[in-house]
Structures are given as structure tokens and as C-alpha cells.
Amino acid sequence: MNSKLAKIEKRTAYLLILPSILLVFSIILFPIFSNIWISFKNVELKDLRIPEPRAKKLVKSINDSPNQIKVIYKLRNSSLTQEITNVKFKDKYPDDIEPIILNNKCQFKSNLLKCELGNWPKKYRENLEIVFQNTNNQEISKKELKSYKPKLSGKSQNILLTYEFTLNNFKKVIKDKAFIDLLSTTFYYTFFGTIGAIVFGILAAQMVNQKFFGRTFMRSVLLFPYVAPVVALAYTWELLLDPTSGTLNNLLINYQIIDGPINLLGQKYVTLNILGFDFKLRLALTTVIIFEIWRYFPLAFLFILARLQAVPKELYEAADVDGANPIQKFLNITLPQILAVISILFMIRFIWNFNKFEDIFLLTGGASGTRTLPINVYQQGFSIGDIGMGSAVSIVIVVFLLIFMFIYFKLLGKRADEN
Amino acid sequence: MKIKNIFTYCFISSLFLFSLICIWKILVTLQGIELTNFNFNKIFIFGIILCAINLLIGKKLNLNIKITILALLFSIFDYFISINLPIWYSIGIFLISLFFFNNIKNYDRNFLSKNHSSQKLFFNFLTLFGITLFSFVILFPFYMMLVTSFKTQALLLLNPLDFSINFTKGLPELFKSYFIVFKDYNFGRYMLTSTIVSLGTVIITLIFAIPAAYAVARLNFFGKNFLSTSILIIYLFPAIVLVIPLYTIFSQLGLRNSIQGLLIVYTATTLPVAIYMLQGYFKSIPKELEEAGIIDGQNWLGIIFKIILPLSLPAISSVALYVFMIAWNEFLFSLMFLDRPNTFTLSRAIQFLNVGAETPRQYLMAGSVVVTLPILIIFVYFEKYLVSGLTAGSVKG
Numbered sequence: 051m052n053s054k055l056a057k058i059e060k061r062t063a064y065l066l067i068l069p070s071i072l073l074v075f076s077i078i079l080f081p082i083f084s085n086i087w088i089s090f091k092n093v094e095l096k097d098l099r100i101p102e103p104r105a106k107k108l109v110k111s112i113n114d115s116p117n118q119i120k121v122i123y124k125l126r127n128s129s130l131t132q133e134i135t136n137v138k139f140k141d142k143y144p145d146d147i148e149p150i151i152l153n154n155k156c157q158f159k160s161n162l163l164k165c166e167l168g169n170w171p172k173k174y175r176e177n178l179e180i181v182f183q184n185t186n187n188q189e190i191s192k193k194e195l196k197s198y199k200p201k202l203s204g205k206s207q208n209i210l211l212t213y214e215f216t217l218n219n220f221k222k223v224i225k226d227k228a229f230i231d232l233l234s235t236t237f238y239y240t241f242f243g244t245i246g247a248i249v250f251g252i253l254a255a256q257m258v259n260q261k262f263f264g265r266t267f268m269r270s271v272l273l274f275p276y277v278a279p280v281v282a283l284a285y286t287w288e289l290l291l292d293p294t295s296g297t298l299n300n301l302l303i304n305y306q307i308i309d310g311p312i313n314l315l316g317q318k319y320v321t322l323n324i325l326g327f328d329f330k331l332r333l334a335l336t337t338v339i340i341f342e343i344w345r346y347f348p349l350a351f352l353f354i355l356a357r358l359q360a361v362p363k364e365l366y367e368a369a370d371v372d373g374a375n376p377i378q379k380f381l382n383i384t385l386p387q388i389l390a391v392i393s394i395l396f397m398i399r400f401i402w403n404f405n406k407f408e409d410i411f412l413l414t415g416g417a418s419g420t421r422t423l424p425i426n427v428y429q430q431g432f433s434i435g436d437i438g439m440g441s442a443v444s445i446v447i448v449v450f451l452l453i454f455m456f457i458y459f460k461l462l463g464k465r466a467d468e469n
Numbered sequence: 470m471k472i473k474n475i476f477t478y479c480f481i482s483s484l485f486l487f488s489l490i491c492i493w494k495i496l497v498t499l500q501g502i503e504l505t506n507f508n509f510n511k512i513f514i515f516g517i518i519l520c521a522i523n524l525l526i527g528k529k530l531n532l533n534i535k536i537t538i539l540a541l542l543f544s545i546f547d548y549f550i551s552i553n554l555p556i557w558y559s560i561g562i563f564l565i566s567l568f569f570f571n572n573i574k575n576y577d578r579n580f581l582s583k584n585h586s587s588q589k590l591f592f593n594f595l596t597l598f599g600i601t602l603f604s605f606v607i608l609f610p611f612y613m614m615l616v617t618s619f620k621t622q623a624l625l626l627l628n629p630l631d632f633s634i635n636f637t638k639g640l641p642e643l644f645k646s647y648f649i650v651f652k653d654y655n656f657g658r659y660m661l662t663s664t665i666v667s668l669g670t671v672i673i674t675l676i677f678a679i680p681a682a683y684a685v686a687r688l689n690f691f692g693k694n695f696l697s698t699s700i701l702i703i704y705l706f707p708a709i710v711l712v713i714p715l716y717t718i719f720s721q722l723g724l725r726n727s728i729q730g731l732l733i734v735y736t737a738t739t740l741p742v743a744i745y746m747l748q749g750y751f752k753s754i755p756k757e758l759e760e761a762g763i764i765d766g767q768n769w770l771g772i773i774f775k776i777i778l779p780l781s782l783p784a785i786s787s788v789a790l791y792v793f794m795i796a797w798n799e800f801l802f803s804l805m806f807l808d809r810p811n812t813f814t815l816s817r818a819i820q821f822l823n824v825g826a827e828t829p830r831q832y833l834m835a836g837s838v839v840v841t842l843p844i845l846i847i848f849v850y851f852e853k854y855l856v857s858g859l860t861a862g863s864v865k866g
Contacts, residue, residue, distance in 0.1 A: 066681055066688075066769075067680070073677060073733075073737050077711075077715070081710075081718070098720050099720075100721060210717060257599045272607065273848070273856070273859070274608070275607060277798075277844055277859075278611075278845060279798040281819045282614065282819065282836075283841075285834075286610045286617075289830055295626060296629070304505055305505060344606070376589060376591075401705055402707070407708070408801055412820070431713050448706075451705070
């Protein structure tokens with residue numbers, strides 16, 4: 051009896067879960083695996099269009115004989131790169147009409163014109179002309195003839211489903227001189243974006259954790275950059291930072307802080323002179339990182355605030371009795387309490403910043419030294435049109451991701467052990 | 470009383486006052502008023518003097534009278550060092566200095582002689598300073614987005630710092646960009662598409678996620694642990710690694726440029742987090758309630774509908790709002806899958822506006838306001854639910 055119940059339970063569970071699993075499998079897991087497949091192939095964007103046989107039907111009347119009519123089919127292979135084999139053609143005709151002459155490829159049976167057109171190489175074009183007559187010697191209506199549309203079918207090789215593989219994509223990815231630069235940009239962006247977001251998150255959380263007028267309002271405001279759509283925010287920033295008509299540059303010039311406009315999003319390097327040493331700062335990348343921090347520190351803030359509110363008040367009271375100063379309180383009480391949250395946060399933000407696409411894409415499009423791996427996926431796949439290369443770069447991302455996830459879950463496990 | 474404490478107090482207070490004045494001056498400049506100097510030296514030194522006076526008076530005078538006098542003194546001083554400015558500017562200065570002196574009114578010589586008082590002071594000001602600065606830095610872009618949408622390109626090129634809103638021409642003139650964005654750029658249609666896609670994603674996600682989350686939370690079956698771990702792992706895979714294969718598959722299946730295609734992808738990408746969030750909540754519902762249901766002869770469906778759902782409405786609203794937000798803000802997939810304007814979502818439409826030939830910036834910003842406002846209203850109104858959704862689901866970003 052018990053085992054029967056367990057069986058029912060099991061069956062119900064599978065039934066409830068199956069739809070979700072199928073959906074997630076087909077839209078997330080299957081694409082990740084097909085990425086591997088595509089990355090070993092030489093596929094370009096234009097290959098994705100399936101070659102189609104196409105026909106345009108023209109109807110022309112013949113002078114002196116209204117009971118006859120000429121039909122011309124302009125046939126062509128839609129693909130510029132691939133062959134179509136075994137093309138078949140079908141078209142319907144009204145009653146009482148039959149062809150006068152028919153070539154050997156075609157047959158006419160019970161109002162149906164059928165043709166076997168064989169193999170069409172790429173860019174193939176052909177005109178098929180057939181003259182018809184009305185068996186009752188009546189005039190043929192052009193309109194009626196035109197109302198039937200020919201149907202064509204053919205087999206073409208889908209380049210994605212062939213068994214030809216190549217290592218070229220990966221060779222190109224690794225041999226690319228810019229690859230090291232790409233990696234370093236990605237890590238620079240990820241690391242400083244993450245650290246910055248966490249530092250500002252801690253500051254904001256410390257602030258909001260105190261009592262002041264308008265505290266709840268302040269908490270909402272701090273989350274605005276995180277909940278608002280990235281498109282709107284990125285374009286607003288772009289306008290603010292514009293070198294000629296942007297508000298920021300004009301304000302700085304107006305208050306005589308800078309002499310001329312700075313193209314914060316379009317200039318790759320800026321040389322800073324600190325204590326007599328020249329430093330080359332990657333300007334556009336830094337700007338993008340600042341945007342990133344501005345947009346994502348609210349998340350760190352939310353996490354850390356939740357943790358701070360759970361810190362027992364008695365700890366601080368005890369510290370007050372001992373005469374600890376605010377810095378000591380922060381270092382010895384607050385920091386150890388939020389350290390676990392920070393480490394988890396760091397890993398999550400690191401993983402997500404590593405894959406961040408929209409922010410950089412919308413701000414700079416990957417120009418002036420802000421090309422990261424995800425931007426490269428887009429550029430290879432869709433700007434250059436090399437789908438195979440794009441996939442290969444995706445695979446590089448996935449490999450890094452798996453490493454990060456491994457560390458993350460180790461960390462989670464360690465934390466669970468401690469608790 | 471330590472001299473160091475007095476020094477820090479005066480220095481930090483004056484610096485804070487100066488930065489408040491700076492923010493006010495920036496906002497005033499953006500109203501098109503010519504103001505080219507922060508007057509750091511004068512304001513800073515006079516600020517130090519006033520802070521010292523504040524300390525000397527201490528609590529000998531009624532505090533309200535004290536702060537009013539100090540604020541008035543400061544405003545008069547500022548009036549004389551800045552020339553030809555409208556009266557509302559000085560009123561603003563007065564209110565700001567009132568706020569500032571109100572914050573330091575309680576400091577007197579006794580306070581400064583206590584232990585750690587300079588550090589406490591420092592942190593008090595850091596908090597105040599932080600709150601002001603954070604609010605300014607965060608709200609400023611939103612403010613600029615809004616005011617730019619009320620201006621015209623020609624006026625902005627003439628004086629890029631003049632964002633004053635001209636009410637004299639009437640509301641239709643003021644909201645002209647919005648009329649144009651909705652009429653000529655078809656934003657009404659995009660808004661409808663975005664709404665349909667977002668609501669559709671929420672509904673389909675919940676239909677899929679609730680049963681699955683219930684099974685993961687309550688029922689015993691083979692592979693349960695594996696499943697709940699893989700939910701998190703799958704969730705961490707970003708859209709950018711899915712985009713190429715999905716693009717190839719969708720273009721061959723003819724699902725690109727269709728709302729259905731977008732719905733499928735959005736649902737699949739939000740499903741893991743929805744299941745993850747819901748199962749956590751379902752686990753917290755006492756099992757006895759369900760057992761009572763079983764005794765009453767309910768089947769699994771009855772238990773889900775009659776017991777679990779009513780009890781977990783808060784969690785479900787959190788998930789729904791969170792999923793709505795993700796779908797409404799989503800950009801990458803809509804960029805990849807939609808290239809015919811009749812299927813655009815709002816995000817994609819704004820990007821299209823920006824890429825397309827020189828679109829005047831007020832239209833771009835009006836479009837941005839149109840896409841931002843609904844989500845901010847929803848956020849402020851349902852903050853409690855959305856914040857818990859954000860916290861639970863914030864493994865993603």
C-alpha cells in the first residue's frame with residue numbers, strides 16, 4: 051500500500067516537473083550543446099537561410115488566338131551559396147485547359163501540372179514556358195490562371211547538419227593577437243566593476259542602516275538604477291557624457307575645471323600625471339566600469355543591508371561600553387558579520403559581470419578599448435557574420451564560467467558547512 | 470577640549486556645506502542661469518567662521534533662532550559674492566544652509582570634548598554627505614532624462630546647459646516629444662507589444678513554475694537533489710552564450726520576428742529562478758495543512774489550487790513582479806530576434822531610434838521615459854514584493 055502511494059507520488063512529481071524540464075532543456079541546455087557543434091563548423095550568417103526553389107508566374111496572351119495562352123515560370127534558386135537537389139514543381143489549372151506542347155520534364159494530369167526539374171546549382175535561373183489552350187475554344191481568363199500559385203519543393207543540404215568539422219574557429223580565436231587584450235579587458239572590467247559595486251554597496255548599506263528622515267524613500271531611490279531598463283539608462287549616460295553637447299563636459303568647462311571637452315566614451319587612453327609619473331588610464335573602459343558600478347551597486351547594497359539588519363544590536367552596545375571608536379566597530383563587528391555575504395556576492399557579481407553584454411554594447415559598442423568577450427561574440431557572429439567564430443568565443447566564455455561556478459559552489463558548500 | 474576636534478569639526482562641516490552648495494549651484498546652472506564659479510575659497514572660509522560661531526553659541530540661545538540667524542548670515546554673504554542671480558537662487562541657498570545648520574546645531578564644546586567625538590563627527594558627516602551625494606548621483610541621470618524630453622534639439626544646441634522648463638507655451642507644446650514619439654514613431658504599438666510579452670511571460674512562467682516548484686519542495690522522486698542543484702547552475706548561464714544557437718535555430722524554424730519566439734525564450738530563461746524562489750517558499754508552508762487536505766480527499770491538483778496557492782500569494786506576487794521586470798527590461802534577445810519594426814518591444818525600439826539616422830535627442834529621451842516610468846511606478850508601488858523578489862532572485866543580474 052505504502053509503496054503504491056510512493057509510486058503515485060513519484061509519477062505526479064514527474065508529471066508536474068516535465069513541462070518545465072522540457073522547456074528549459076530545449077531553450078537553454080540544447081543551445082549550449084549546439085554551441086559546441088556550431089563552433090566546430092564553418093558557418094556564416096548568410097548560410098543560415100535555407101535555400102528555396104522559387105517561381106514567379108507570368109501569364110501572357112497570344113495575339114490572334116484568345117483561346118490560347120502562354121504561361122512563363124521564372125524559376126530560380128534563392129541561395130547564392132548552395133545547391134538544391136531533386137526540385138519538384140506543381141501547379142493547378144482550371145478545368146477545360148490543357149497544354150499544347152509540354153517538355154519531357156513535365157506531366158499534365160487532371161488539371162495538375164507536375165514537373166521534375168532535377169538539381170539546381172547555386173544562383174540557378176531558368177524560364178519554363180508552356181502554351182495552353184482551352185478545349186472548348188473559349189477565351190481563357192488570365193485572372194483565374196494567376197490566382198493559382200505554383201508549389202515547389204526541393205532538398206538542400208543544411209550546412210548545420212553536415213558532418214564536416216573544422217578546428218579553424220578555435221585556432222583563429224587563440225591565434226588572434228587581440229585575444230590576450232580581449233581577455234585582459236574582460237577581467238579588468240569584471241574585477242573592478244565587481245569590487246566597485248561591492249564597496250559602494252557597503253557604503254550605501256552602512257548609511258541606510260542608520261536612522262534618518264526619509265530612510266525608506268532613500269532605499270527605493272538607491273534601487274532605481276538596478277530596476278530601470280538598461281537601454282534608457284545607457285542612452286541617458288551617453289547624452290550626459292557626450293563631448294560636444296553633453297551636460298557633464300559643459301558643466302566642467304563652465305566651472306573651469308577642465309579646459310576642453312573630454313570624450314569619456316570615445317577615447318581609449320588618457321595620460322595622468324601623478325607625482326611626476328605618467329600613468330596611462332584606459333578612459334573609455336573606466337567610464338564603462340563606472341556605469342557598471344552605478345547600475346549594480348544597488349544589488350550589493352540590498353544584500354549587505356539585509357545582513358546588517360540581522361547583526362545583533364548587543365554587539366555594538368558592548369563595543370560602546372568598551373569604548374571602541376566607529377572604525378574599530380566597523381572593522382571588528384560589522385565586517386566579520388558581512389564577510390560571508392560579500393564573498394558570495396563577489397562570486398555572483400563576478401560571474402554576471404564577466405558575461406555582461408548590454409551595458410558595454412549600448413554605451414560604446416565595444417569601441418575604444420572596451421571589447422570584452424561577450425561583445426566579441428556579438429561582433430564575430432553578427433557584425434562580421436561568422437557564426438562559427440561567434441560560437442567558438444561563446445565556448446571560451448562557457449569554459450571560464452564553469453571554472454567560476456566550480457569555485458562558487460565550493461564556496462557555497464564551505465559556507466553551508468560552517469553553518 | 471581638544472584643539473584637534475575643533476579643527477576637524479570646522480573643516481568637515483564647512484566642506485559638507487560647500488558640497489551642498491555645489492550641488493545646488495549645478496542644478497541652478499542647468500536652469501540656464503550663468504554661474505561660472507563655485508567660489509570655493511570664500512564659501513569654505515566663511516563656512517568655517519560660521520561653524521565656529523555655532524560652536525561658541527552652543528546652547529546658550531534658542532536653537533531655532535540660532536540656526537535661522539546663521540543661515541541668514543550665510544545667505545547674505547552668498548548674495549554679495551554672487552552677482553545678478555534670481556531671488557529663488559538665494560532662497561534655495563537659505564533653505565540649504567538652514568538644513569545644514571539644523572544638522573550641526575547640537576554640537577557644542579561639551580560634545581567635542583568627549584571620546585572619539587571627532588571620529589563620530591566624521592562618520593555623521595560621512596553619512597549625511599553620502600546620502601546627499603548618492604541621491605544626487607543616482608537621481609541626476611533620471612532627472613536629465615526627464616528634462617531633456619521637454620526641450621528641443623535646437624534649444625539644447627544653442628545652450629547645452631539650459632534645461633529650464635518653459636510652461637508658458639502650454640502643456641501640448643511641453644509634451645510635444647511624447648506626442649511625436651507615440652504618433653510618428655509608433656511607440657503605442659511597441660508599448661502594447663512589451664506589455665503583452667511581459668505579462669505573457671509572467672503567466673506562462675507561473676503556469677510552468679508552480680507545479681514544478683511544488684514537486685521539488687514536497688514530493689519525493691528520483692533525481693530530486695540533482696534537479697534542485699541544476700536549477701541554480703542553469704540559472705547562472707548567461708544569455709550571451711545562448712544567443713548564437715538560438716538565433717540559428719529560430720531563423721531556421723521561422724520563429725524570429727515573432728512574439729511567440731520571444732515568449733518561449735523569456736519563459737525558459739526566467740523559469741529556473743521562478744522555480745527556485747517558489748520552492749523555497751513552498752517548503753516553509755506547514756505540511757499539516759496539506760495532510761488535512763489529503764484526508765478531505767483532495768488530489769494533488771486540489772492541494773496546489775486550494776491550499777498552496779492561497780497561502781503563497783505574497784511569494785507568487787514577488788516572482789510575478791520580478792519576472793515582469795526582467796521581461797520588460799530585456800534587451801539582448803529582442804535585439805537578436807526582432808528586426809521588423811512591427812514586432813519591436815520598447816527596448817528594441819529605443820535602440821532602433823538611436824541607431825537610425827540622427828534622431829533628435831528629446832525623442833530618444835521621451836522614449837526612454839516611456840520605457841522607464843512604468844517599471845519605476847510598479848517598483849515604488851509594490852516595493853515590498855519586488856525587493857524580496859530581487860533579494861531571492863538576485864543571483865541574476
